[in-house]
Amino acid sequence: ASGASQSLFWFENLAVTNDRIVGRVFNDLNGDGEFNGLDHGLYNIPVHVAGLGTTWTNHSGVYQLAAPAGTHQVTLSTPSGWAVNGPSTRSASVAAPSFTALDQDFPMTTTTIQGNLDVELTSSPLRCDQQVPYWLTVTNTGNQVSDVWVTLQLDPHSTFVSASPQPDTVIAGSPAWSIPALQPTHHRVIDLEVHLPDWQYMGVLLSDQASAQASVQGYPLGTFLGQLQQVLTCSYDPNDKRVSPAGQGSEGLVAVGTSLEYTVRFQNTGSAPAWDVRIIDLLDQQLDPASVRVLAxxxxxxxxxxxxxxLSFLFERINLPDSASDPSGSQGFVTFLVDHLPGIAEGAEVTNTASIYFDANPAIVTNTVLNTLTYGVVGIAEAGL
Structure with a gap:
């Protein structure tokens, strides 16, 4: 799976309207509980408002959620390696005259030093003998500013064409990039173009891998991997849903306790650009909403x-080109991870479908993916597809 050439949850023109709760989650470097000095926002942090739902912070650490008049309990989900410099739940009053609860901030400080990266690799639907977009996302999931070196190793049957930003090196067809000073919770995304093998390889499993090495002030923290395995096809639906692991057989057998990674891919096949794209994904009742983590x-x-x-994803004002004028630029995706609820029964079936809206057009409903939970042994090769 993988990411974006702009930051996730960026409110490009953050206009605060009435009936909202607004605040910031930030790295409180000087520990004074105020956003000042060298403090910086923490991104992609879930904030829950009781009775209303959950939203995530943008790249500046800002969150906002529509809320009716009244007093609401706002709770921060504290990531590993962090602590709230103050209460993790606070009361927010939405009342006259503004009917907006501002400055509902959560200052954060680090606890134990953690240096981790999440590497996500995603592509558009595969097409024989075509150039298709790939997205490589590297997220600093630790709590230290990290220097990163990331390398992409494509399947031997595929060919690297180009990338933005351009790689620092390309050795034997494998591009690599330097990402200096990646802030905690933030990410960088590399947009790629890859040429796929022709029809003779239809049905072949293509395996791609990205590796990212992290270091803090020259001290190596480790190497982190992201993998993408897909079967090459020559016909495809540009708006689809994928799950990883896909599991074994038609039932999608996976072991109880397995986290499910869902990717919704979309393409504007209309005759004009799409100003907004919205994805609606109703989680299966056997999945735990509190465990949702947006990856890329x-x-x-x-x-x-x-x-x-x-679960809704609003791509606002992205002006997505149509496929005739810009085949690669007309495509996009979102990936999220979720766990099932505890105590799930043997043989429980978990399904997922998404609806994709381009502007005011009717929904495009994706295929439905299925996983069946089992306590039996699931083969690694089959489960990882």
Missing amino acids: SSHAMQAELSESGE
Whole structure:
């Protein structure tokens, strides 16, 4: 799976309207509980408002969620390696005259030093003998500023064409990039073009891998991997849903306790650019809404999760080109991870479908993916597809 050339959850023109709760989650470097000095926002941090739902912070650490008049309990989900410099739950009053609760901030400080990266690799649907977009996302999931060196190793049947930003090196067809001073919780995304093998390889499993090495002030922290395995096809639906692991057989057998990674891919096949794209994904009732983690997306967007388990992704004002004028630029995706609820029964079936809206057009409904939970042994090769 993988990411965006702009930051996830970027509110490009953050206009605060009435009936909202607004605040910031930030790295409180001087420990004074105020956003000042060298403090910086923490990105992609879930904030829950009881009875209303969950939203995620943007690249500046800002969150906002629509809320009716009244007093609401706002709770921060504290990431590993961090502590709130103050209460993790606070009361927010939405009342006259503004009907907006501002400055509902959560200052954060580090606890134990952690140096981790998340590497996500995603592509558009595969097409024989075609050039298709790939997205490589590297996220600093630790709590230290890290220097990163990331390398992409494509399947031997595929060919690297180009990337933005351009790689620092290309050795034997494998591009590599330097990402200096990646802030905690933030990410960088590399947009790529890859040429796929022709029809003679239809049905072949293509395996791609990205590796990212992290260091802090010259001290190596480790190497972190991201893999993408897909079967090459020559016909495809440009708007689809994928799950990883896909599991074994038609039932999609996976072991109980497995986290499910869902990717929704979309393409504007209309005759004009799409100003906005919205994805609605109603979580299966056997999935745990509190465990949702947004991993990557192709464009800036805002995610929200309702109390009923409806997960929405709004790609606002992205002006997505149509496929005739810009085949690669007309495509996008979002990827998220979720766990099932504890105590799930043997043989439980977990399904997922998404609806994709381009501007005011009717929904495009994706295929439905299926996983069946089992306590039996699941083969690694089959489960990882």
